[in-house]
Amino acid sequence: MTEFRQPSPRRGTNLPKMGDFNLTVILDAIRRTPGGLSRVELAQIVGLSPQTISNISRRLLDQHLIVEAGKEGTGPGKPRTMLRLNPSGMYAVGVHLDPAVLTFVVLDLLGAVVRHSRITTPPGTDPRAVIDTIAGEIKRIILDSGVDPDRIAGLGVASPGPIDLNEGAVVDPPLLPGWDHVGLRDGLAEATGLSTLMDKDVTSAAVAETWAGGPSGEGSFVFMYMGTGIGCGIVLNDEVVRGTSGNAGEIGHIIVDPGGALCDCGQHGCVKSSAIPQVLVAQAEAAGILNGSLQDRSAPAVQERFAELCAIAEAGNDAAKEIIRGSAVLVARAVSVVTNALDVDRVVFGGPFWTCLSAAYLELVPGLVEANSATRRIHGIEVVGTGVGEDVGAVGAACLVLEHTLAPRSQRLLLGD
Amino acid sequence: MTEFRQPSPRRGTNLPKMGDFNLTVILDAIRRTPGGLSRVELAQIVGLSPQTISNISRRLLDQHLIVEAGKEGTGPGKPRTMLRLNPSGMYAVGVHLDPAVLTFVVLDLLGAVVRHSRITTPPGTDPRAVIDTIAGEIKRIILDSGVDPDRIAGLGVASPGPIDLNEGAVVDPPLLPGWDHVGLRDGLAEATGLSTLMDKDVTSAAVAETWAGGPSGEGSFVFMYMGTGIGCGIVLNDEVVRGTSGNAGEIGHIIVDPGGALCDCGQHGCVKSSAIPQVLVAQAEAAGILNGSLQDRSAPAVQERFAELCAIAEAGNDAAKEIIRGSAVLVARAVSVVTNALDVDRVVFGGPFWTCLSAAYLELVPGLVEANSATRRIHGIEVVGTGVGEDVGAVGAACLVLEHTLAPRSQRLLLGD
DNA sequence: TTTAGAGGTATCAGTGACCGAGTTCCGGCA
DNA sequence: TGCCGGAACTCGGTCACTGATACCTCTAAA
Structure with missing residues (x-):
């Protein structure tokens, strides 16, 4: 229960420490x-x-x-x-745990990246080893950044979903075998000694946009995160929507291609079965655009193949272009579902695969979303790319800390340790 | 911008009048x-x-x-x-403008219906006449209720979407010809002299649930409104989601039946083209369950035919039952899209057609939603019927006033006059 | 009947955040 | 040099809340 009072000698401990x-x-x-x-x-x-x-x-x-x-x-x-x-008034560290790569950033108060680094995610199924690797790299990057450790407000972690926000745990994401109910938040808090916040990657990306994205991060918007999977972060009235367990933004099973491929959920043409990079790569392989058929379905392999596909499209291959444009149409349908359900007037695209996709998407998506908008008679829907860059996940993770410490809205968020 | 201060001599007029x-x-x-x-x-x-x-x-x-x-x-x-x-400490009047019927309620502070009435919506395309009818009936129902007019906090109106919340206008809803950018809110405020709030019907229904729905109206939930169309109201952390223009909850074009009928949006198997009452009635006619084919596609006619279909199903006709059960499966898919996108853990069904549907839906929907839940490993999703009854729309409209006057969260909402 | 224990009211000094009015600071212009 | 106007600070007062204390009320048990 929230109430306001004069902060005379505090009764409970439930008030934000930083006064007013x-x-x-x-x-x-x-x-x-x-x-x-x-x-x-x-x-x-x-x-x-x-x-x-x-x-x-x-x-x-x-x-x-x-x-x-x-x-x-x-x-x-x-x-x-x-x-x-004052940019150097406070700093925050962010990590993005991605199946393919670990990204680290140190952010200043403005949300600018002071230092960043990237290492490939250690293979294997032992979360403990990964947590230790992360903790080690965090210590290193803090040292390298030259920032006064006292000025570091905390650590944020972005993880793929599903997660259990209350427990601070990762709950068996598709591409992270072995990560079933792993207490990532507390594990990192203990290993680094920093107070730690955790969130889903797409939510973090949305927070990054609110904090470091400039005007496109204000008010209400949907952040479409184009990663190994496609998810979205939702911000309504400057407040991030997290949901009961921190898993808001799951849009993988929205049907966007009624005649499309069968999905593991039993339906045809879900986002997940027809528009994610892995599927586009497979399409390109089937069409002979990418030679050979990749057996390795691991995240880094897909990432590499997809970059290849994008390069081919960029070089002028029409078939490759068509695959990407096709995905734009499908993604636009998913976007419409969300924008219509929430009546938001801005969609921000971003994520690791966004750079390849931006040209085609920014050309096609706005018109499609506008046409499908239930409110097209009342207001338009802006479609933009994020200004935050490819590290949105990690930047957002760090922004979780800034948001938690400094944003007036922040209700709670479980603070580790 | 919201801030808190000691309510010493107020500077602006932007603070809630009712003090603290x-x-x-x-x-x-x-x-x-x-x-x-x-x-x-x-x-x-x-x-x-x-x-x-x-x-x-x-x-x-x-x-x-x-x-x-x-x-x-x-x-x-x-x-x-x-x-x-104190139930009689404050009252509010609510109207639900539905293409088929106008519902009026007087609510006490507890959200209990003190008096209600219903008249069929006057046919024709002149909003002015309808507004006058509404205003007249409001005066009558207030008089009949015997409530002290000074205790009436205001009037709430629920309208089908799309609406323009900022203007307080109805923007050309499918079944209300002639209602294009009609200033319903201000029109009624002027005609009745009551301070007036307006919202979309599905949003109002959700507000009704928060105010008068007991435990199922707490926290976060999605209110599935089963009316002439199907829409939803969204409540996150005890706060209603309205969207930029008050049109949140448009889920009519979510694809739920990939092999289904063609929709006016160009896709196949949208909610709107495969699960709304009008379609179910048509299916029943085609299957010979309802004799004859109704030419009249007006709202009251559909309502009547649908009641007939429900009665037949109730009486044990398997084909009729199957049509209803089929719609439950489709609606469950739409529900899953929304619950997954927002990670809510409760779905509340209601609306004028809910009574007929409840048995079949409460049997089928929970299992389907659970199975499609992205968070099924983390938390369950509760599916319940509203306790508010068939007048949810009107009750919710009145609750808008109570919420606006008494709820601590209420940010703003344009108060007419 | 007394006593213990809990709910609720009254009073008062103290605190923190706020506001209004007056004052000081700072630059351009006559 | 002095004047003016806007920005920002100083000072005293208000308001809601807290903590402490005292007191009254009510009930059950001794």
């Missing part, structure tokens, strides 16, 4: 404005009195979360002193 | 507990000090929103005096 709610509100306002804001502007925007803004600003300055950056004045009068986020 | 936030929090706590709560219990639950609870309770008692109702004590000591909502 309004503090996070104004921090958020500063964060969301590219050029920073002056105190007066803040007063107008958030509705608090100038004095209060001044007081809160001072506290933020004391915590080194913001800095005074230059003055800006037109007419007569004292020029306004602009307040900006 | 914590007041609504404790009102909400009382509302959600069937037997009411004592002051001590409230103190424990919301975390405020006993004195503060006492003070707020007094304010609520002064406003007649709650009453002291009986005492409850086991051991020695003074028994606790229970606080309950």
Whole structure:
């Protein structure tokens, strides 16, 4: 139960440690404005009195979360002193556990990548070994980044679904054999000593967009994550939708191709059976566009073959292009299902495979989504690519920490240890 | 931008008129507990000090929103005096504008129907006439209910989609010719003098469930509204999802029957083309279960024929039963798409056609949804029928007002006038 | 009948966040 | 140099809440 009170000597421990709610509100306002804001502007925007803004600003300055950056004045009068986020006021570490690759980033307060690294996911089925590898790399990257360890707010982990958010556990994802109910969150918290947050990769990507994506991360949107699988992250009114167990965004079994291939769920033409990279690669192999037939269905192998297919399409092969364009049509249908169900007006694409796909998708998807929109008479639907880049998963993981510590909305999220 | 402050002399007009936030929090706590709560219990639950609870309770008692109702004590000591909502502390009027029928209710604070009435929707294409009819009936039902007009907090309207929530307008719904961008909200506000809220029918139904549905209206759930069309209302963490323009819950074009009939959207086997009452009636006619073929495709006619079909199934006709069971399978697929995308763990069925369908659906849908659940290894998905009854639409409309006035979450919602 | 134990109210000082008004700071312009 | 206007700070007051204390009420058990 949430209520507000004067934070006099705290009774319970259930209140955010970092004092005031309004503090996070104004921090958020500063964060969301590219050029920073002056105190007066803040007063107008958030509705608090100038004095209060001044007081809160001072506290933020004391915590080194913001800095005074230059003055800006037109007419007569004292020029306004602009307040900006202090990039080095806080850092967060993010890891993306992907079946193919482990991505690590250190992010500053602005959401900019200070340092990143990537290693291939150790093969095998022992989660313990992977967790140890991750912990080791985290220590290394923190060291390499040269960041003051005291300024690191915590660690975020993005994992493929399904997960159990309450337990902080990975629950048997398709491509991670051996990972059945593995307490990834607590394992990493223990191994690194950092307070750790966990979320599904697609959700993390959506959080990355809200924190580091600029204007396309505001308000409500759906983040289409084009990875080994296709999933989506959902943000409504600046708040991420996680669902009961953190598994929101499962759209793999939406039917998009009624005449399509049989899926393991018994239906024909699910997203999962007709539009994911592995299937597109198989199509290309069957059509003779990619020579040979790859037996190895492991994640890194698929990734490699898919890159090959994209390169061929890029080079002008029409058949290859057609496969990608076909997938765009199918994905657009899935997007329509979600946008119609939630009435959002922005779709952001991203994920590791996005770079290859962006040209075809950005050409085809907007029109298709618009045509299928139940609200096309009322508002349009914007389709854009993320500005965050290929590391969205890891960046988002780190953003989980920033969001948890600094965002005014954050209700809870289980903080490890 | 939302922020919290001490409600000293208000600056803007953007704060809820009814004072304190914590007041609504404790009102909400009382509302959600069937037997009411004592002051001590409230103190424990919301975390405020006993004195503060006492003070707020007094304010609520002064406003007649709650009453002291009986005492409850086991051991020695003074028994606790229970606080309950005062049903007659506040009332709200709700209208459901359906292509076939206009439903009106007067609700008390508990969400109980004090008075209801129903008239067939006047035929024709002049919204003005319908609005006048509605306004007239509202005046009548308020009079008949014998409720003190000063205690009526406002009017809620539920309309079929699409709507434009910001404008308070109905935007050309399939079965309401002539209703293209009609300012229903403001029209009714003006005609009745009541402050008026508007929402889509399925959203209203979901609100009804949160307010008057008991335990099945808590937390997160999807409300499947079985009406002339099939739509859903979405509630996440006790907050209704409305979307950019109030049109969330459009699931008519989810493909559920890949081999099914062609839909006007160009795909085969959409919910809209294979599971709505009109289609089931047509199937029954084609199969000779319903004699004759109805030319009249108007809403009331379909409603009547569908009731006939249900009666036949009820009477033991296997072919009729099969049609209904078939629709259950299809609807279950649509449900799975939504529950997987949002990771909710409860589905509530309701709407005007629900009574006929409930037996078959409650038998079939739970198993199907469970089997298709992406999170079946983590948590189950509960499938229940609403307790609110056939007037959910109108009840929900009235609940919009209660929610807007009394719920602690309520962000905004455009208040007419 | 007394006593113990619990619920609830009244009062008061103390605290933190907020606001309003007055004051100081800072730059351009006469 | 002095004036003006806008930005930002200082100061005193308000408000809701807490904690402590005292007191009354009510019930069951001694």
